[in-house]
Amino acid sequence: MTAVEKQRLNECGPAVTYGGSDNSNAIKAAQELYQSLAMERPACVVFFCCVDYDREELGDTLAELFGEVPVLGCTTAGEISPMGLSPGSITGFCLSADHFVVETTLLKNLATFSERGAYDTVKEMMQRIESRAIAPMAYNSFALSLLDGMSIREELVLSALNEALSGIPLVGGSAGDxxxxxxxHVYYDKQFFSNAAAIILVNTTCPFSVLSGHHLVAEKEKMVVTKADPAKRIAHELNAEPAALEYCRVMDISLDELNSESYALHPLSVQVGENFFARSIQQVNDDMSLTFFCAIDTGIVLTKMRDGGLVAEFERRMEEVVAEIGEPQLVVGYDCIHRRIEAEGKGIYEELSALYQRYKVVGFNTYGEHCDAMHVNHTFTGVVIGEASAFSS
Known part of the structure; x- marks a missing residue:
């Protein structure tokens, strides 16, 4: 980079700022977040917060501090801040208008979701951003999604969004509690919403790379979903047996051991071609059925999976991205809650947290990750943003 280019970057200021607060008071936490994200020309702010905060106080304070700057966010199952894994906090990032052009929209009332309506809404958003784009749209844009994690509508919404985006990559996560x-809840236009999805379309001169994957390895044991309620993501029977009992038999655990940790340590997946996509269990029900985080249906074959090295797999992926676009100035990360629980159970929590800190990950533990039209589990999905170009407008 020439001296002139370096001077221009310095004059523009940082392309991205990020920060957070572990203050338990919603007002003070919002103020500390604001101070850490401050920049001269903000294009957009995105935050992720612990569900324990007083939402009204938090939302009102953020609205007052950031004024007319678009602010979007959601509640989580745990936060990832500049300090690594940071449950019980608020964290976020700000994109500079010198390097990013942003358009946002909200899809309300997902219970009566219309695929056509969502398609039209996103197409309108794309038309708005195309007139202001600072780089060719097709290769210099990505979309971020935040979705109510209890809506059970992710698959429908993501399918419509992916079609409307016409090849622009979409990454995101389902809000937790x-x-x-x-x-x-998701936050949009100065208030929190349930049963809604917030979408952020970003055009940038910064290099970026989308990543989505897991560390799981398939074993031989399989189970067939023989009775299910797909609308509620409930498997009533596996291999024609009560689902919870058959899951316990295959995983060699007792019924008393069924909890979030056992689901994280004994994952399942669906095979599509050569790829395996995790299907995480949310909870066991009184009738011995199992509720899943992702789509489930009668006839689906579930494969037992084992750990293939959570920390090593993430580090390998990040090394590949760094070789491609250089060191990140930010990684927007959507990390399955079962990955954090697995890290805790296997004693690698601090190692994983340090790795997230090393690569500047800001994000949250989700109830499901979004990658284009797919709603998946047990992955780290995100977008790595490289250092800004000196020729941004």
Whole structure:
């Protein structure tokens, strides 16, 4: 980079700022987040927060501090901040208008979701951003999604969004609530919404790379879903046996051991071609059925999976991305809650947290990850943003 180019970058200021707060007071946490994200020309702010905060206080304070700057966010099952894995906090990032052009939209009331309506809404958003784009749209744009994690509408929404985006990569996550499974929210236009999805379309001069994958390895044991309620993501029977009992038999665990940790440590997947996509269990029900985080249906074959090295797999992927686009200035990360639980159970939590800190990951533990039209589990999905170009407008 020439001296002139370096001077221009310095004059523009940082392309991205990020930060957070572990203050338990919603107002103080919002103020500390604002201070850490401050920049001269913000294009957009995205945050991820613990569900324990007073939402009204948090939302009102963020609205007052950031004014007319678009602010979007969601509740989580755990946060990833500049300090690594940071449950009980708020974290976020700000994109500079010198390097990013942003358009946002909200899909309300997903219970009566219309694929055509979502398609039209996203197409309108694309038309708005094309007139302001600072780089060719097709190769210099990505979309971020935040979806109510209890809506059970991810597959329909993502399918419509992916079609409307016409090849622009989409990554995102489903909002959480610390495994209570009651109360998940997204934040848009100065207020929190349930049963909604927030979409952010980004055009940038910064290099970026989308990644999505898991560390799991397939074993031989398989189970067939022989009775299911796909609308509720419930498997009633596996191999013609009560689902929970058959899962316990295959995994060689007792019924008393069924909890979030056992689901994280004994994952399942669906095979599509040569690829395996995890299907995480959310909870066991009184009738011995199992509720899943992702789509489930009668006839699906589930494969037992084993750990292939969570930390090593993530580090390998990041090394490949760094070789491609250079060191990241930010990684927007959507990390399955079962990965964090697995890391805790296997004593690699601190190692994983340090790795996220090393690569500047800001994100959250999700109830499901979004990658184009897919809603998946047990993955780390995100977008790695490289250093800014000196020729951004």
């Amino acid at each position: 610390n495994l209570h499974f009651r109360d998940t």
